Amino acid sequence: MSENPLAPPRLRFPTDASQLVDRIWPASATRTDDGDLAIGGVTATDLVAQYGTPLYVVDERDVQSRAVRVRNAFTEAFEGIGTRAHVYYAGKAFLTTQVVAWMAEAGLRVDVCTGGELAVALAAGIDPALLGFHGNDKSDAEIARAVEVGVGTIVLDSHEEVQRVARAATEAGVVQRVRIRINSGVHASTHEYLATAREDQKFGIPLTEAVTAAEAVRAESSLVFVGLHSHIGSQIFDESGFREAARRLMDVHATLVATGPVPELNLGGGWGIDYTEADSAFAPEDVADALAAIIAEACAERDIPVPEVAVEPGRYIVGPAGITLYRVGTIKPVALETGDGSDGSDADSCHATRTYVSVDGGMSDNARPALYGADYTARLARASGSPAVLTRVVGKHCESGDIVVNDEYLPGDVQRGDLLAVAATGAYCWALSSNYNHVGRPPVVAVADGAARILVRGESIDDLLARDTGVRPVPHAGTGR
Structure with a gap:
């Protein structure tokens, strides 16, 4: 037998069609x-x-060890530039009550984006303060529930959500922490359906409107502006997109720092994993070190404090x-x-x-x-x-x-x-x-x-x-x- 002419160039003809390539299969395989x-x-x-x-x-052990590895990589990299890092597990990748428990045990927070995902996380017994709530079309009921249970941070995906979340917080008699999701305009090197920061799509507020949105948040007594959020896509192997998105966010971040506190910056997730031998995934340590270097350099150039940083890997941990x-x-x-x-x-x-x-x-x-x-x-x-x-x-x-x-x-x-x-x-x-x-x-x-x-x-x-x-x-x- 020999290589089949119908095979794509990426597919190598194997000498052993039963071999398990370590970086593709679970650690215990x-x-x-x-x-x-x-x-x-x-x-x-x-x-x-x-x-x-x-x-x-x-x-199970592979999931847990991957979560700890990501946590350690970002903790060490950002402690090295004088700040803290928070890792949110992106629940959309795979969410059950037991997975939430694994993440909490590993010292991770959890990101949810619907009322159903929120319910699963709460059923697992996690502290709601460790949850982030995303979503481009949150219902009034979902917002009210998130505020009621004490979700740590709600990510605002549109201008109208500023008033809607503020109203829910006022009615609940609480002050709600919020981030603003920014559409950075970075065209990530991935499938069109996985790119989430291009201009013509449903997620986020345009970069040019970030300051206006932040001012609207700061004007609401029931909201606390935590910082900006960016997510450029999923299954990405080219680090240039992450670098460019971080640079663009830091420009706006610096502008906002001049008029009030901006304690955090959420850089999202999206780095790819090896599905086939043709893939070449980043190591989390490399991602963490690269992002820390970018943030440190950007803050030094702008003479501003280094913020706490959050990231949201899901696929890398569980895929x-x-x-x-x-x-x-x-x-x-x-x-x-x-x-x-x-x-x-x-x-x-x-x-x-x-x-x-x-x-x-x-x-x-x-x-x-x-x-x-x-x-x-x-x-x-x-x-x-x-x-x-x-x-x-x-x-x-x-x-x-x-x-x-x-x-x-x-x-x-x-x-x-x-x-x-x-x-x-x-x-x-x-x-x-x-x-x-x-x-x-x-x-x-x-x-x-x-x-x-x-x-x-x-x-x-x-x-x-x-x-x-x-x-x-x-x-x-x-x-x-």
Whole structure:
């Protein structure tokens, strides 16, 4: 076997299609002596025997260690320039009560952006003062609830929210801390749907209107202006965007310092993780050191105090710690013609085969490939020495775009009934899951020290039917009712 001409340039032909690349898989991922994939000391075979497929699996220790690593990196970097750093876990990536507890234990705060996420965080028992509340369209009820429970900071996403949050705080008889989200205009190097600071989109207040917004906040006796907030996007590997956003924010920050206190600056998150071998993620220490250097230099140039700094990583903390397990179903080799000159080349046409490997999940448990062409890495749960073939892992849903892994080399002996693992699914998979085609959302289990436990129960057909008001109760035997 050799490299398939249908494969994208980024995809390396493997000498071992069962190899687990450390930086892509959870920290505890390994193969047993029998070649079975194991996470947290529990084999994929045993997990599936107990919980079925599809199944989200989270390496609990990996999540915790990543949270501590980020906290330590930013604490050390910003202590080095004479200030403090606060790390908020971005709950939108993956949020359960247990995840909130892990973050609190690791010394992190938590960022939420809806009433539902707020409810989960509160149910976990976290101190509300450690929460940040985001959102571009917060309802009056959500704002009132956040103020009522004592959320530490509310991020204002529009001019109208100044008055709305002030009114809620006044009615509650409290003074509410707020930040202002600024649309910096930085065009981050990422997919359009993941770029959140470009001028023509829904988030934030334009940079040119930041001073006006801050003045409006300062005019409200029920609000305290904490500082500015910026978030340029997600899954970013080019540090230039972060540098430029920080520089632009510091210009406005300095202007505001001249007229009143601005104790903090929130630089958001968004640095990427390794989904495939072609990716090259930042180390959190490098991100922290770079941002600290930028802030220190900017403050020295403007002769202003160094503010406390906040960041909001989510994907880095939880993404690589998760995998999804599927059961392989239909396998369909498709012969295709390539090199026919349609790409502008003079290459002679030839035939190549792409093998479609269907699994028992799909876009209902991982919407990212369909949303913005996200790439992933997959491996069979069993080891195989069979030569690799180019595959496309697809789901069971009624969409041609229902693709789980667009391009991957898997062992050529892949067969119906195999277990297949997809790496780095800890972030934005369960969070974006749906019931499309009336498929129940899978359970989430945490593994650690050779044991597994349920974080989120999976949905059954009965769960789906229970919400349909037209479903009639099934008569009990012998009752006629």
